Amino acid sequence: MAVGQNFNVDFRISGLTGALGDSLSGFDLTVLFDSKVLQLTGFSFIDSNGANQLDLAEAASFGFLGDAKVSGNLIDVFGLSGNSALVLDSAQTDAFRFLSLNFKALAPSAGAVVKLDTVDLDMLFIDSGAGYLPISFDNEGLEIAIGQNTQVPEPGTLLLLLAALPALLLARRRGAAALVLSAGLVATVPASAKQPAPAQASKDASAPAAKAGDAVNGQILEIKGQRAQIRLSNGSVQWVSLDAPVGNLLVGAKISGKLVQGGDTLRLTNISISN
Incomplete structure (x- = not known):
């Protein structure tokens, strides 16, 4: 990855069964990163199909609440569904991306770290019955090398790099559900290389x-x-x-x-x- 290039860190959950209480209704987590070499430029709670799985269609829903705020080298992220347990358990998909953080590479680094704060006592994953989803960690984060190379690959090339990047796997202690943190690159072409708007x-x-x-x-x-x-x-x-x-x-x-x-x-x- 080159200085000035953007990349995404996606948080996904899989293995939900649709059984009573086996759905995600909320989360509160802290992400650690090096603000000297990385800058948070955006975030999204939308999955790959363009929907928020914690904000499903329901007349009685009070809506989705969520935000991501930076403080030094910390990003505090939370999301809370306004859906009922019945709708979450029946309509939420079994595997989806529930959070995506977008970063910009600011300076060269042999290994820019993005990881969850696993000792955060306030970290929560909540099921549809307002209970806790216990989790264990196989890995705690990922590192991405940042170089001075100013040549940005074509978008198709960037997408091919997804499988080569390290991932953070969080496995639930009960059931087969797992949370996955993975990095994906987004093409950012210098202004001089962009085609005219027309x-x-x-x-x-x-x-x-x-x-x-x-x-x-x-x-x-x-x-x-x-x-x-x-x-x-x-x-x-x-x-x-x-x-x-x-x-x-x-x-x-x-x-x-x-x-x-x-x-x-x-x-x-x-x-x-x-x-």
Whole structure:
């Protein structure tokens, strides 16, 4: 990784069964990092499908509460679902990313460390019944080497590096669930190497615009709140509304779904997002 490049640290949980009380309803954790060589630039509670698994559709839900705050070399992160136990146990998926932290490399380092504070007495993982999810640690963190190389790989190359990065595995003492902390790189191209904006948003003038009822797929070009600009597979570029807000970390990802009419705009439903 080069100075100036961004990367993600993703927190995932897997092995949930959907049985009574076997779902994640909240967490409170502290992440340690070296603020001299790394800078937290963003965070997200959205999973790879563009949804927050702790903020599921429910009329009686009081909504999701979550935040990440930096203090020196510490990041205090919490998330709390407003969903009922019934909805969490029945609708929450068995494996998902519940947190993603985005960092920028500020200076060279032989091994920039990002790890959980395992001695934090306030660290919590809460099930849908407001009980504790006990965890044990196979590894406590990961290290990423940062060099002075100013040549940034293409996005596709960066994605190939995911499997080579170390991971932090937290295994629950009961059941088969596990929490995984892994690092993923995000391409950041220097301004001098970027294509002009019109070229990025250009489209095939002969390509027809998608309409309500169409099943579409393409690539996310830009995200503004709950709207996304998508380059469709036929070459056209359109803005659509999404069922749920997604983070800017998903710019460049592949997206598919079905368009429906939502007032004056087209809304994308049945969304699937992948790298």
